[in-house]
Amino acid sequence: MTIEHGGALDRAIARFGGTRADWLDLSTGINPEAFPLPEIAPEIWNRLPDESLLTQALDAARGYYGAADTAAIVAAPGTQALIQIVPELVAPGEVAILSPTYQEHHVAFARAGWAVVPCADVGSVPATAKAVVVVNPNNPDGRIVPGGELLALAERLGRHGGFLVVDEAFADAHPEVSVAGEAGYDHLIVLKSFGKFFGLAGLRLGFAISGAEIVRKLAERLGPWAVSGPALAIAAHAFASGPVLNDFRERIAARRDRLSAIFQRTGIEEIGGTALFALIRHRQAHVLHEELCRRHILTRKFDYEREWLRIGLAAHEADFNRLEQAFKDIRA
Template identity: 55%
Template sequence: MQPDASALRHGGALDAAIARHGGRRADWLDLSTGINPVPSELPEFPPEAFSRLPEASLERAALDAARRAYGAPADAGIVAAPGSQALISLLPFLLPPAEDAIVEPTYAEHRRAFAAAGHAVAGIERPDAIADTVKVAVVVNPNNPDGRVFSRADLFDLHERMAARGGLLVVDEAFMDVTPDMSLASEAGRGGLLIHRSFGKFFGLAGLRLGFALTTPDLAGRLSERLGPWAVSGPALVCAEALLGNVETIQITRQRIRRQAEMLFDAVLDRRAPLVGRTALFATIRCERAGALSNALCRRRILTRPFAERSDWLRIGNPAGPDEAARLRAALGEALDEIGDGG
């Protein structure tokens, strides 16, 4: 039995898993996404956050908090959107169709978006393999799903090459919050550079739908204009100001995610299914029958993330605590026994 098509495109398709494998939502452990499983405490919302259109002052406060939290210069351009996915989908339509390159395998929506906007997209394995004719280069750092990390020095070199020919380097830092020293956000505002940041993954509030782009003021303005007025809800802006503006909350969240990551690593460490790579929010393992392993885990009411393009990879998100980690460890051992040696 092959994994459900919805599971092969994105994580989080719990309804489809329940329809196929049964059980109630309460029975399932959803480890299919790279999202912090312990959401941050929500701030108090003033009633007008829901009853009024968002005021410009509220958006400015949220953007200022994001700029400071990410370490971006005060004069860098920044735009908020209903999820970083919205920015990923929109950006290619603001750029002239050209020859582009994406370091792959990676988050597939970058390729889909550029192709939909008429760009010629090439997949490459390393940033230094980008041809001189490329006008837009996309690097996800840390990379999803293999956990590769690209150094600031290498990305600076690539940016200089791209900027020298009037090109654009796009760096998707959706999984960067736990390792801020690796971020390029401090260089935001330079010509030829755009950085995506995700709010929901780190704070465990993906349903809020909030993301940011850090770039030049001109490109940020063009993105904002295309998004239109009131693109981000009042409650999302309140959360951004409150959580991104709270240094203690950010530090506590980083520590919590690091503990989760270590529990996950201990749970998935198995010679029959070796590690492909990891970030602070997920680990990807290799198994020749990854689809069968995913289904075997589903029968134990644990949802993971298989891949259509890499049938030997399975990505597993962080457990919330020791009990979930122990459940995953036991289920993974049983599932590998069920399908064979997993190698």
């Protein structure tokens, strides 16, 4: 199964020309503004990350995500690493994945020998499912499953030795939807991405919050020093940044409003999304994608839904103006 992800700028350049500096990459759900980095002591670069640094970062993450004191938490080099490990923690069975969604969950479970059943909603999850995966808010349509439904599903699965994976990669900007505060049992695994919201995807950092046994297994599989010292130091700083973090969150909201305003003015139908990206419907979305590429603007198209494009946030006002003018030129 070949998966196309956002951020494939090199391929776009190879086909449509230009240099990286020429392109406006709106194909990802990563915040285009990187969170301000702290000064990092030289010894953090020079030494393996020690236990105190890891504990500091995990404690900061626990507070930031609102995890209960009884919950266990583990840091990983990106949630992608966790997505690949989780299916291997128990003997395979049947897994239901609310779809369409981030396709790496399907790939990871199938590779581990699970029978994957795509489901449209929680009500469609078969009683035979041993595990369920819900991306919440969902990528790419922004669908939100209420927390009460998720917790009820997790308890149901737990009664038969199963578990629910809730991937909250885009929940930082929508904290009200998070169930991280209810984690602490092995039948609920909450995945958290650091890089998307904080605009630091290159750092490769993610967290899993669950029961002690699941987290122990994850930590064992990840091995020692799974996360770099600088990544841990940056996370601890970001999680505790208070007013700076509030301002950062407000700028994300302002960019998102600016993107929606462009769709309204240019007659583009917006059908979903999260704070970090929008999903639009267009009768010839793949043609629109190519026309934008010819103008060196990259968006995310989908093979499974040819009327959808996902469009991320731009960093600067000039970039938003460029996108708006491109839509107008294409429609002219």
